[in-house]
Each structure stands twice: as structure tokens, then as C-alpha cells.
Amino acid sequence: MQAFTKLTGIAAPLPIANVDTDKIIPARFLKTIKRTGLGVHLFDTLRYDEQGAERPDFVLNQEPYRRAEILIAHENFGCGSSREHAPWALLDFGIRCVIAPDFADIFHNNCFKNGILPVRLPREICDQLIEDAKLGANARVTVDLERQVVVRPNGEEISFSIDPFRRELMLGGLDDIGQTLQHAPAIDGFEAREKTEKPWMPAITAV
Amino acid sequence: MTATKPRTLFDKVWDAHVVEQLPDGTCVLYIDRHLVHEVTSPQAFEGLRLAGRRVRRPDGTIAVVDHNIPTNIDRSKPITEDESRIQVETLEQNVRDFGVPYFPVTDARQGIVHVIGPEQGISLPGFTIVCGDSHTSTHGALGALAFGIGTSEVEHVLATQTLLQKPAKNMLVRVDGTLGAGVTAKDIVLAIIGRIGTAGGTGHVIEFAGEAIRSLDMAGRLTVCNMSIEAGARAGMIAPDDVTFAYLRGRPFAPQGEAFDHAVAYWRSLASDAGAQYDTTVVLNAADIAPQVTWGTNPEAVLPITGVVPNPADETDEARRVQIERMLTYMGLTPGQKLTEIPVDVVFIGSCTNSRIEDMRAAAAVAKGRKVAPGVQALVVPGSGLIKAQAEAEGLDVIFREAGFEWRDAGCSMCLGMNPDKLTPGQRCASTSNRNFEGRQGPGGRTHLVSPAMAAAAAVTGHLADVRELV
Numbered sequence: 001m002q003a004f005t006k007l008t009g010i011a012a013p014l015p016i017a018n019v020d021t022d023k024i025i026p027a028r029f030l031k032t033i034k035r036t037g038l039g040v041h042l043f044d045t046l047r048y049d050e051q052g053a054e055r056p057d058f059v060l061n062q063e064p065y066r067r068a069e070i071l072i073a074h075e076n077f078g079c080g081s082s083r084e085h086a087p088w089a090l091l092d093f094g095i096r097c098v099i100a101p102d103f104a105d106i107f108h109n110n111c112f113k114n115g116i117l118p119v120r121l122p123r124e125i126c127d128q129l130i131e132d133a134k135l136g137a138n139a140r141v142t143v144d145l146e147r148q149v150v151v152r153p154n155g156e157e158i159s160f161s162i163d164p165f166r167r168e169l170m171l172g173g174l175d176d177i178g179q180t181l182q183h184a185p186a187i188d189g190f191e192a193r194e195k196t197e198k199p200w201m202p203a204i205t206a207v
Numbered sequence: 208m209t210a211t212k213p214r215t216l217f218d219k220v221w222d223a224h225v226v227e228q229l230p231d232g233t234c235v236l237y238i239d240r241h242l243v244h245e246v247t248s249p250q251a252f253e254g255l256r257l258a259g260r261r262v263r264r265p266d267g268t269i270a271v272v273d274h275n276i277p278t279n280i281d282r283s284k285p286i287t288e289d290e291s292r293i294q295v296e297t298l299e300q301n302v303r304d305f306g307v308p309y310f311p312v313t314d315a316r317q318g319i320v321h322v323i324g325p326e327q328g329i330s331l332p333g334f335t336i337v338c339g340d341s342h343t344s345t346h347g348a349l350g351a352l353a354f355g356i357g358t359s360e361v362e363h364v365l366a367t368q369t370l371l372q373k374p375a376k377n378m379l380v381r382v383d384g385t386l387g388a389g390v391t392a393k394d395i396v397l398a399i400i401g402r403i404g405t406a407g408g409t410g411h412v413i414e415f416a417g418e419a420i421r422s423l424d425m426a427g428r429l430t431v432c433n434m435s436i437e438a439g440a441r442a443g444m445i446a447p448d449d450v451t452f453a454y455l456r457g458r459p460f461a462p463q464g465e466a467f468d469h470a471v472a473y474w475r476s477l478a479s480d481a482g483a484q485y486d487t488t489v490v491l492n493a494a495d496i497a498p499q500v501t502w503g504t505n506p507e508a509v510l511p512i513t514g515v516v517p518n519p520a521d522e523t524d525e526a527r528r529v530q531i532e533r534m535l536t537y538m539g540l541t542p543g544q545k546l547t548e549i550p551v552d553v554v555f556i557g558s559c560t561n562s563r564i565e566d567m568r569a570a571a572a573v574a575k576g577r578k579v580a581p582g583v584q585a586l587v588v589p590g591s592g593l594i595k596a597q598a599e600a601e602g603l604d605v606i607f608r609e610a611g612f613e614w615r616d617a618g619c620s621m622c623l624g625m626n627p628d629k630l631t632p633g634q635r636c637a638s639t640s641n642r643n644f645e646g647r648q649g650p651g652g653r654t655h656l657v658s659p660a661m662a663a664a665a666a667v668t669g670h671l672a673d674v675r676e677l678v
Contacts, residue, residue, distance in 0.1 A: 017530065018405060018505050022644045027625035031275060031290035033249035033297050045646050050632065074526070076406040079439065079505075080642060081623075082341040083247065084357035105409060105441050106341060106355055113359035163373075165231045177258070180367045183227055183235050187263075187369060190226045190237050198473065200466035203266035204240075204329060207308040 002115040003173030004145050007096050009069030011133040011141040012059050019073055020080035021107060025089040027081075038085055039092030060093070064137035068093075072129045073100045077118075078107025087114045097143045099150065101126055112166050115173065117145060119160050128152070145171060213480035215377045216446050217412045220352040220477065224335045226369055236372045239334040240351075241364045242320045243270040243307065245298040246625070247339030251362035252301040262305040263368045269329055270302045270309040273319045275626045278588050278615035282312050291626065305365075318591025318617040321345040321559035325429060326591055328458025332447035332474040337364055342559045342641065343442075344435040348428035349455070350447030350477055352412070355436065375441065376410050376486040381417035384493040389675035391569065392427030393561060393639070393658035395419060395491075396434040397499035401509040403489055408440025411487065414479065415445050419493035425454040426565035433560045434641050437506040446478040500546055500671055501643045501656040503534035508643070510546060512661070512673045518542035537645055538653050539633070546671050549655070553636040554585040554666040555648070556659050557615075558622040561639035562590030564597050566659040571603040573663035573677055579611035580669030586613045586628065588620040612666065624649040637665035 029041045047058050054061040060068065071090070077100040078086060087110045090098070096116055101123045103111075111118045121129070132139050132153050142151035145167060149157045169176055194201060214222070226235040241264075248270070255261070262268060275291040276282075286292040295312070302309040310317045316327060321342050324330035332350035337343060339361040346353035360370055380399055400407075413435050420431065428445050435443030445451075452471050455461045462470045497511035508531075510517075519535065519542065522528040535542065540549065556562075556570050567589060579585045587607050589595040595617055598604055604614045621628040622640040624647060630636055632651025639662050640647075643654035655671060664674040 017526065020505070020642075020644045022623075022642070022647050026646055026650070027274075027623045030246050030625055031294050033253070033294060035250050045650060050650070076409070076439070079405055080341065080436075080644060082339060082343075082355035082357055084250075084339075084359060087357075102406065102409065104406070104439060106357060110357035110359065113357060163231075163233075165229065165233045165371075176371055177260070177363050177366050180235060180363065180369060180371060183369075184367075186227045186235065187237070187367065191368075194237075198470075200462045200469040200473075201239075202328075202331075202460055202462050202466075204269055204308050204460055205266055207269075207310070 001113070001173050001175065004096065004115050004117050004170045006142065006144045006146060007069060008140050008142040010064050010067050010137055011070035011072055011129065012065040012068035013130040013133040014059060014071055014073045015130050017074035018076045018079055021078055021083050021086040022080055024078070024086040025083065030083060030085050035088050036092055038089035039094070042089040042093045069095060070097045070099065070141055070143060071095050072126055072133055073098065074126065075101045075123065077103050079104040082106045084110045087111050087116050091116055099126060099129060112170060115170065117143060117170060119143060119150060121150065121158060121160055125158055213482040215479045215483040215485065216350065216414055216444050216477055217352060217375070217377055218483070220333055220335065221374055223333065233371050233373055235369045237335060237369055238337050238364050239267060240329060240336040241268045242324055242336065242338035242343070243268060243361070244274055244320050244340065245272045245294045246274045247358050248301065248361055249294065249297045250358050251365055252305065254362040255305070255365055260366045262307060262365045265306045265308065267368060268307045270298060270307050271317055271320050271323060272298060272312050274619045274623065276312055276618045277627045278618045278620045282616060315592035315596060318594065319559045319562060319619055321433065322562060322590030322594070325349060325425070326458070326593060328455055328461030331455065331461060332451060333477050337370065341436045342433055344440070345429050345433040345559055347435065347442050347444040348425065348432040349451055350444060350474060352442055352444065354441040375412040378408055378411040378413045378440065378487040378489070379485040380413050380415050380489045382415070382419035382491045382493050383417045384419060385422065386419055386493045386496065389660065389678055390496055390498055391658040391660060392423050392430040394496055394499045395493070396431045397501070397506065397509045397656065398491060398496045400434065400438045400506045401499070402491065403438050405437060405505050405507045406439040408435060408438040411440050412442040412444060413438065413440045415443055420445060421448070424565060425450060426563040429563065430560055434506070437641055447474045498658060498661050498674055500661065502538065502540060502546065503531070504537055504643055504645050506643060506656060508534060512546055512671065514546055516540045516542055516544040516546065547673060548670060550635065550670045551583060551637045551665050552634045553630060554583060554662050555621040555636055555638040555640065556586065556662050557588030557590065557620050558640035559590065560641045561659050562588060562594065564594050566639065567594065567598045567603050570659040570663040571606045573660050573674060574610040574612060574667060575606045577610055577667040579666045583666055583669055585611065585666040586615055586621060588615040589617050591617045610667065621648055623647060624652070637662045637671060
């Protein structure tokens with residue numbers, strides 16, 4: 001996973017609430033066995049018409065937002081399906097940070113596993129940032145995870161809170177399986193204890 | 208958390224699985240059962256391979272194909288569509304390489320992952336259960352803590368049999384009283400989502416309780432917990448009771464004989480303690496719930512079937528008004544239109560929400576002696592091969608076929624538009640599935656979520672209908 005420390009980039013305004021993961025990446029594109037290559041289908045239905053041509057009114061089809069690295073949206077971003085293809089598609093497009101008033105739990109989790117920073121900020125501030133984002137390439141937004149601030153194009157700093165454990169993993173770009181395996185002796189101990197305390201516990205064998 | 212403080216069902220199952228608590232409160236949480244399917248696992252197995260890791264507990268893992276398999280072909284032959292076939296073959300290679308138990312498509316026990324877990328007794332009370340699928344919340348109906356995870360977490364569980372998690376908040380949803388005739392578990396959960404909204408449960412685990420929940424059979428409880436995620440809650444739970452134990456006794460992968468009785472003694476201790484505290488409590492009265500139908504493009508856009516399509520002009524909140532307008536445009540509906548006057552093109556009875564034998568029976572009771580309305584395509588897709596066989600033993604397939612329904616093989620089918628069963632643009636469907644998002648059942652498709660009995664009523668009348676007028 002690529003570390004996330006500080007990002008300055010073009011922010012795309014997407015003032016929609018309840019952006020579900022089917023909208024981010026429709027199920028027909030989940031037949032891949034890879035993590036990469038999904039960016040072309042990011043927001044497929046919003047981005048392309050029935051013939052596959054770009055819809056010019058969709059933000060990511062417009063300059064400079066084709067090069068957006070930050071997305072700013074409304075409430076409950078990423079609701080619905082647990083598909084990690086949603087953050088994979090965002091990442092493959094080039095989005096490294098999503099700012100919204102709140103996120104659905106599973107999507108929120110999935111972002112951290114892929115080096116995408118989900119930033120929760122109040123709706124009024126998101127709306128302010130959306131107005132900033134509408135100014136385009138001359139209005140770059142900075143997201144600084146070390147200092148936990150979003151910097152508006154006018155220099156105003158807005159602080160955000162984030163789980164310290166996840167912040168550390170993001171800053172270091174750390175693989176959390178490796179982290180967890182450091183607890184292997186405790187996991188062994190837990191399994192041994194369960195075997196003694198719950199001898200009735202069945203295993204899935206002889207399918 | 209001290210042992211003397213009254214605890215909720217969630218607290219107890221959580222506490223029993225904490226391997227270690229890290230200084231910031233994050234827990235290494237042990238996972239008892241990991242359900243794996245073809246769509247969200249390939250990249251996870253690939254990750255294990257690249258890191259030279261093994262599956263820690265194959266005997267706590269079960270794999271099955273469900274999402275992208277066709278439901279109307281000869282299953283002894285390979286899938287013709289390349290990408291779907293490759294995904295299935297990849298899973299088959301992975302279960303061989305990593306020694307994971309697997310129900311192939313030719314096995315009668317194959318079916319939708321959230322149907323077969325309970326059916327086989329693989330999902331049990333007090334367990335932690337995960338799957339790379341948001342509807343894993345289903346299994347909470349047995350009194351398990353069950354939730355959906357992403358593919359990175361699938362890999363994490365395969366490698367470590369644990370997850371790094373912080374405890375959720377507790378929400379109690381109590382449904383008092385008794386349901387009216389023709390009103391089902393699906394209507395309860397749709398009414399709950401209508402009340403609390405699609406983000407109402409975010410950050411929470413919902414415990415469903417109250418007389419109306421207690422009175423549901425296991426199929427109904429599974430339906431309610433299935434849609435917890437549609438209210439934003441990663442998990443829904445129902446305290447295990449005699450209904451649960453009767454359902455599980457004798458299931459192939461449940462404890463057998465004396466071991467089962469020991470298990471029951473433990474499972475009985477899981478119910479929330481008197482005086483346990485919830486962060487949020489919501490109370491509904493079952494008698495107030497009519498058969499529900501969604502009119503918009505998220506599950507909170509739901510109304511009683513007796514209602515009319517909402518008018519955005521009545522909405523004072525600007526953002527909400529714009530959202531309603533967008534929904535009505537997508538759905539092709541007119542404000543003030545009676546819901547019972549909305550015609551349907553397709554009826555889908557199936558999915559992890561409503562494909563159990565009880566759902567088949569409820570739909571067949573309405574279909575019996577009637578005909579699918581002209582121009583309507585109606586599919587019945589049982590949740591597993593065993594449910595299909597049971598339905599056929601009861602003659603339900605004959606009722607459906609005689610009425611003009613298609614009788615299919617088990618799979619996710621038209622729930623999510625990633626196998627051949629999907630809507631074409633503009634088609635309108637009464638569906639027993641769980642999501643009415645734009646394009647969910649196929650690009651441009653329009654979904655109205657309903658119960659199995661309501662879906663059958665729509666099939667035979669050709670429009671959304673109040674099933675209470677047909678039974």
C-alpha cells in the first residue's frame with residue numbers, strides 16, 4: 001500500500017448524497033480477478049451514455065477534473081455493497097482522498113486498506129470546499145495527514161480528526177496483516193483456550 | 208468493560224472474541240467462520256500467494272459460487288461467458304491450492320452464501336462470521352456477530368483468522384405487538400429502514416427485539432437481519448432462542464447429539480442482560496406496519512402500498528427535494544400516482560433476502576390458481592439447491608410453472624446485475640431483493656423492493672398490488 005502523508009491536487013466536486021458503491025463501480029465490472037484497471041469504469045453509469053460515449057456534463061469528464069486526486073461529496077458516501085472494487089476504481093482513476101460529511105462503514109474501512117484517505121468534515125465545510133473545487137485547476141486543495149488539516153485554496157486550514165491507529169498505518173503505508181501476525185502467539189493462545197472451554201465447537205471438515 | 212456491568216448480546220459476542228486489545232482500543236478480533244465467494248476473493252488469495260502465506264483455518268472457512276453463475280443452464284457444463292467462468296475457475300483453483308472446503312455448482316448444497324451458511328449449520332449463535340459481502344449481516348439472525356468486509360480484510364482473515372476492529376455502538380430496534388395478515392418480515396425491515404434511514408445505523412450493530420421479532424420464524428429473522436446493512440448498520444442480531452435451536456438441531460455442520468445440548472446452554476447465556484444500555488433505541492408497533500414498497504432509488508424511499516408517490520414540492524429541505532425529483536425522474540413516476548397503479552415488467556423472487564423455502568411457499572400461496580399477467584416476466588430463484596429440491600418435493604415448482612413463472616437454479620440472479628439475469632433500460636421490476644439503487648438490477652432498470660407475497664401479487668396483477676386483497 002502506498003503511504004499517504006500530504007497531497008496537493010485538483011478536487012472534483014460531487015455534491016450528491018448516498019453515493020452507493022454500485023454507482024461507484026457497477027456489479028458488471030466486478031468480474032475481474034485483479035485490483036487494477038477499474039479506473040476506466042469509475043462511476044460508469046454517470047460517466048458514459050448507453051453507447052459508451054462520455055457524458056460531457058459529468059464532472060470527471062471535464063477539465064481539469066480528469067486529473068482530480070480529491071473528491072468532495074455529500075452524506076453517506078460509499079453505502080451499499082462491500083465491494084473493494086469501489087476504492088480500487090477510485091485509486092486507479094487517481095483519487096487518493098475523499099472528503100464527505102460521513103461515510104458508510106465498510107467503504108470507510110476499505111479506503112484505509114488501499115491508501116485512500118477518507119476525511120469527515122461537516123456538511124457546511126464540504127459545501128465550502130465544493131465551491132472551492134468548482135474553481136478548477138487554480139484552486140488546489142491540500143490534505144495533510146501528518147498535521148491533520150485540509151488547506152483551502154485561500155490558505156485557510158481546517159482540521160479533521162482521524163483514528164490514530166489508522167493514521168499511523170496510512171502514514172507508514174503499512175500492511176496490516178504483517179502487523180497482526182506479530183500477535184500470532186496470542187491468536188494461538190486464544191484458539192487453544194476455545195478448544196478447552198467450548199469442546200462442542202464444530203469444525204468444517206469432510207465437506 | 209467489566210463483567211458486572213449488564214451487557215448486550217453484541218457486547219457478549221464481541222467480548223468473547225477479543226484476542227488482544229491494543230493501546231488505542233483497536234481489538235484483534237477472532238473470527239469463527241469465514242464465508243468465501245468467487246467475486247470478492249480472487250485478489251485476496253493472490254495476496255496470500257505473493258506473500259507466501261497460507262489459510263490459517265481452512266476448517267473455519269467455506270467457499271461457494273453464487274454471484275455470477277447463470278440460473279437457467281445445464282450446470283454440468285462450463286459457463287459460456289468468459290469473465291464469469293474465469294472467476295469461478297479461479298475460485299476452484301484457490302480452494303484446491305489452499306485446502307478450503309467448497310460447494311461447487313454441481314453440488315445440491317450450492318446456493319447463495321448467506322442462505323447456505325445457516326442452512327448447513329455452518330453459521331451458529333455466538334459466532335463471529337464474516338464474508339466479503341455486505342449482506343453477511345443476515346447470519347446475525349442466529350445470534351451471531353456477522354458483518355461484511357472488503358477484499359483486503361478477506362485476505363487478512365484468511366491469513367490470520369482475525370480482524371482489527373473497534374467495537375460498534377449498540378442500537379436496539381424493538382418491534383412491539385403482532386403483525387397484521389399479509390404483513391411479513393420484509394415489511395418490518397423496510398418499515399424500519401424507512402424510519403431510521405439508510406445511514407441511521409452507521410457505526411452501530413442493531414439488535415432486533417420485541418414481540419413481533421420474537422414471533423418470526425428463522426427465515427423471517429434472516430430477512431430482517433439481512434437488510435440491517437441497508438440501514439447503514441454493518442450487523443444486525445437477534446438473541447438466540449428456542450426457535451433458533453429448533454432450526455439448528457440436526458443441521459450437518461452444527462454440533463451433534465450431546466455436544467448440541469452443551470452448545471445450547473452456552474447460546475442461552477448470550478441474550479442481552481436486563482438493564483443493558485443501548486446508545487440508540489427505536490420502537491415500532493407491528494400493528495402500524497402495512498405491506499411496504501419502495502418508490503425511489505434507495506431503501507429508505509419506502510411507503511405502505513396504500514400510499515401515493517410523494518410530491519417533491521411538499522419537501523421543505525432543498526437537498527432532499529432535489530433528491531426526490533432525481534429519484535422520480537429515474538423511476539419514471541408521477542407525484543400523487545397511487546402505488547397500486549404502477550405497472551411492472553418483471554418480477555424477481557429470490558436473493559439472500561427472500562429465497563428460503565418459507566419465501567417460496569408465501570409466493571406460491573398467492574400464485575396458486577392464478578396466471579402471471581400478460582407481458583410480465585416472472586422469475587423464481589431458490590436460494591440453494593436444497594431449497595429447490597424441497598420446493599419441488601412440495602409441488603411448489605408446479606404451482607409456479609402453471610402460473611407462468613420461470614423456475615430457476617440457485618444463485619444471486621437478478622439481485623445485482625452481474626450474471627445473465629438483469630433488467631434492460633427502463634424495465635420496472637417488483638423484486639424481493641435488498642437494493643433499489645440506480646442500475647442495481649441492470650443499467651437503467653427500475654426496482655421496487657417488496658416481500659415475496661407482494662412480488663407474487665404484482666406478477667399476477669401486472670402492477671404493484673396490495674397482497675391483502677388477494678389472500
